[in-house]
Amino acid sequence: MNIFRKQPHRISRVRYLYSRAGFGATPAELEKASRKSLRKTVRQFFKDSEGITDLRVIEPDDFESKKQLKGMVRDGQLDREMLQERIRQNAEKVRELNLQWLDRMAAGQGALREKMALFWHGHFACQTQARNLVFLQQYVNTLRQHALGNFGDLLMAISKGPSMLQFLNNQQNRKNAPNENFAREVMELFTLGRGNYTEHDIKEAARAFTGWQFTPEGQFVFRERAHDEGEKTIFGKTGTFKGEDVMAMLLENRQTARFITAKIYRYFVADGPVNAPEIQKRVDGLADQFYKSNYNIAELMETIFTADWFYDAVNTGAHIKSPVELLAGLRHTLGVQFDQPEPQVFVQRTLGQLLFYPPNVAGWPGGKNWIDSSSLLFRMQLPDYVLKAADVKVRSKDEGDVNTQLLARKGNAKFRTTINWTDFEQAFSKTSDIELTDAIAITLLPFPLRSDQRILLENQLKPNQTRSERIHILTAALMSLPEYQLT
Numbered sequence: 001m002n003i004f005r006k007q008p009h010r011i012s013r014v015r016y017l018y019s020r021a022g023f024g025a026t027p028a029e030l031e032k033a034s035r036k037s038l039r040k041t042v043r044q045f046f047k048d049s050e051g052i053t054d055l056r057v058i059e060p061d062d063f064e065s066k067k068q069l070k071g072m073v074r075d076g077q078l079d080r081e082m083l084q085e086r087i088r089q090n091a092e093k094v095r096e097l098n099l100q101w102l103d104r105m106a107a108g109q110g111a112l113r114e115k116m117a118l119f120w121h122g123h124f125a126c127q128t129q130a131r132n133l134v135f136l137q138q139y140v141n142t143l144r145q146h147a148l149g150n151f152g153d154l155l156m157a158i159s160k161g162p163s164m165l166q167f168l169n170n171q172q173n174r175k176n177a178p179n180e181n182f183a184r185e186v187m188e189l190f191t192l193g194r195g196n197y198t199e200h201d202i203k204e205a206a207r208a209f210t211g212w213q214f215t216p217e218g219q220f221v222f223r224e225r226a227h228d229e230g231e232k233t234i235f236g237k238t239g240t241f242k243g244e245d246v247m248a249m250l251l252e253n254r255q256t257a258r259f260i261t262a263k264i265y266r267y268f269v270a271d272g273p274v275n276a277p278e279i280q281k282r283v284d285g286l287a288d289q290f291y292k293s294n295y296n297i298a299e300l301m302e303t304i305f306t307a308d309w310f311y312d313a314v315n316t317g318a319h320i321k322s323p324v325e326l327l328a329g330l331r332h333t334l335g336v337q338f339d340q341p342e343p344q345v346f347v348q349r350t351l352g353q354l355l356f357y358p359p360n361v362a363g364w365p366g367g368k369n370w371i372d373s374s375s376l377l378f379r380m381q382l383p384d385y386v387l388k389a390a391d392v393k394v395r396s397k398d399e400g401d402v403n404t405q406l407l408a409r410k411g412n413a414k415f416r417t418t419i420n421w422t423d424f425e426q427a428f429s430k431t432s433d434i435e436l437t438d439a440i441a442i443t444l445l446p447f448p449l450r451s452d453q454r455i456l457l458e459n460q461l462k463p464n465q466t467r468s469e470r471i472h473i474l475t476a477a478l479m480s481l482p483e484y485q486l487t
Contacts, residue, residue, distance in 0.1 A: 010034045011442050013311055014041065019446075019487035020268055020319070021045050021305055022111030024329035027427030027443045029108070042305045046298060049113035049148060054141045055104070057096045058133045061217070093133050098348075098355045099341050101140060102324070106331035116147035116297070118324060119267050123260075124158045124190060125363035126167045127356070134218050136356060139163040151260060151295035152251050155190060159247070162214040168361070171213050175228035178206040183246070185361050191250040193259040197235075204232040208241040257291035258284065261300065268304060270318040271367040282309065317446035317486040320370050323351035325487075326379065330479065333444070335420025336386060343392075343415040347382065350394060351375050371485075383479035385415045387472070425471050433470070440474050445483045453481065 014033045018025035022045070025033070033041045105114045120143045139161055146154035158164055159182075165171055170182040183205035187197045211227030214220055222242075232241050235249055250256050262274045262283050274283050290300045304310055321329065327347050330336060338344055348354040352375060353364055371379075374394070384390040391414060431439045437457055441449045449457075457477050461470055478484065 007034060008438075008442050008448075012316075012446075013038065015443060016311065016316055016446065016487065017041065017045075017305065018111075019329065021301075022108070022115055023105050023325060024333050025443075026108075026333055026335075026423065027440075028423060030443055031427060039306055042302060045112045045305070046148070046302065049110045051110065052113060052144060055097060055100045055137060055144070057093045057100065058137060060134060060138070090133060094136065094356060095341060095345055097133070097137060097140065099344060101355060102328060102331075102344060105324070105328035106336075108332050111332075112301070113144060113147050116301070117144040118322075119264070120147060120154065120158075121355070122358065122363035122366070123263065124154075124164065125358035125361050126158075126163050127358065132162070132166075132218075135162045135166065138218055140356070148298040148301070151290075151297055152247070154297075155251070156244075156247055159186060159190075159243075160212065160220040162218040162220070165212060165214050165220075170209055173206060173210050173212070174226040175207070175210050178203070178210060178228070180206040182206070182212075183209055186246075187250070189362055191256040191259065192253060193255065196253075196255045196259075201234055204234045204241075205246045207232050208234065208246045209243040212243050251295065254287070254291050257295065258287040260295075261287040261290050264300065264304075267366070268301075269310060270315050271320065272318075317483065319487045320367060321485055321487060322364065322366060322370060323348055323353035324355065326351070326382070326485070330383070330386060334387070334424055334475070337418045339416040339418065343385075346392075350378055376485075379485055380480050380482070383476045383484075386417055387419065387476045387479075389414045389416060421468065421472065424475070425468055428471065433467070436470065437474055440471065441478055444475070444478050445481065446486050447483055 011030055011034050014030050015025060017038070018029065018033070021042075033044075036044075101114070104110065105118070117140070121140070124143065126139060139158070142154075142157045142161055146157055165182070168182040168185055169179050173179040173182060180202050184202050187202065187205070188194050207228040207230070211223045211225075212220070213223050213226065227242070229240055231238055234241060234246060235253070237249065239245070265274055265279075265283050265286065266272065270279075274280060286300060286303065289303060290296070293299050309315075327344060345354070352370065358364055378394050381390070381394075385392050427443075428436060428439055437454055438449060457474060460473055460477055465473070
């Protein structure tokens with residue numbers, strides 16, 4: 001039976017789920033999943049994401065110690081050549097970590113965990129200063145380990161990680177000289193959201209976080225001598241609070257549950273504000289569940305993915321793929337492997353989402369911000385670059401960061417790839433030539449083809465082409481449509 005023709009509505013719903021909960025699906029995955037109930041498919045997503053293997057490009061004990069830095073000093077002067085070489089080596093390792101994570105996203109197995117970790121990467125946005133690889137590796141693996149667990153555990157693990165403590169200057173937060181940066185961002189961006197705290201709360205919380213530091217090896221340490229032991233008044237409560245007490249207060253506040261839930265809703269359901277009465281009521285209900293479950297992330301996500309409203313037509317095509325989602329999805333759907341690593345980093349930079357380099361502590365704004373005149377053109381041409389090895393004549397965005405420039409310093413004129421066309425074609429073995437265009441379209445696009453689009457696509461086909469050639473041409477053409485940028 002040609003399921004792409006017999007059950008297009010079911011295929012569309014499954015494609016939508018795979019694109020939101022993961023990074024898309026192969027035609028074979030869609031066909032298999034469409035034969036099961038939606039609830040069983042959702043549960044399979046969670047089952048497939050139970051296990052986790054850490055990303056690793058450096059051993060955890062291979063840290064950037066003072067001894068190593070001293071080795072770069074000659075005659076009392078820092079050896080600039082040695083420093084530049086160390087920066088170059090670090091940039092290559094950061095690129096390797098980037099591509100390891102992208103490989104996990106594109107693999108399909110455990111896609112929900114990786115998708116959630118990508119969301120948390122934007123929420124707990126962080127750049128490791130000086131590109132300390134141990135800290136960066138620890139940061140991304142913490143995101144992945146806790147991605148579907150308890151939000152309180154994730155909040156604490158990330159906040160006590162060396163990357164965040166360093167990035168938000170808490171290593172310099174000491175009694176008699178408090179630094180408010182860490183306390184402010186924890187409230188504004190990680191838990192409550194802007195406007196749900198006072199400046200006094202921040203000042204007092206900063207005092208509570210004094211002493212939260214880390215060792216050169218990246219281990220969290222509480223330094224009592226640096227901690228302000230005096231009384232603080234935070235959210236109307238007075239006591240000799242420490243950082244853990246502040247975190248407990250934030251989690252006790254229902255506004256944290258609502259702030260996180262609203263952000264998850266915008267990311268996984270529909271871009272844009274959540275203040276419409278119906279949506280606000282829905283988000284409030286989800287937030288209430290999230291709070292009562294003690295911030296169980298997996299339980300919240302399962303409720304979303306199994307809700308009838310999640311599949312409403314108004315949500316279909318309402319999300320613009322981020323650059324990483326676009327690249328990982330294209331790779332997964334067609335089993336694409338790049339012969340060289342540089343093009344994948346080049347794509348991320350050009351489209352404005354380079355893993356481990358968020359623009360600031362607020363992360364990537366997402367939504368319509370992904371699209372501008374230059375990035376849209378590159379997005380539309382990407383299938384030709386990947387599938388046809390067309391010449392790349394676009395330059396990546398210059399972020400002015402020497403590390404990112406080194407990370408993607410080799411812009412190739414062509415993307416050389418290997419594509420698993422065999423499996424992709426096999427999924428359409430029972431599809432007639434007349435049905436082929438629509439059958440491929442339903443696996444790739446959020447909307448049915450319009451008649452004018454179908455004519456335009458089929459005009460690219462020639463009578464003497466083999467069936468494989470027809471599938472290749474149609475697939476590249478469909479991926480070049482604006483609708484492919486949406487889920």
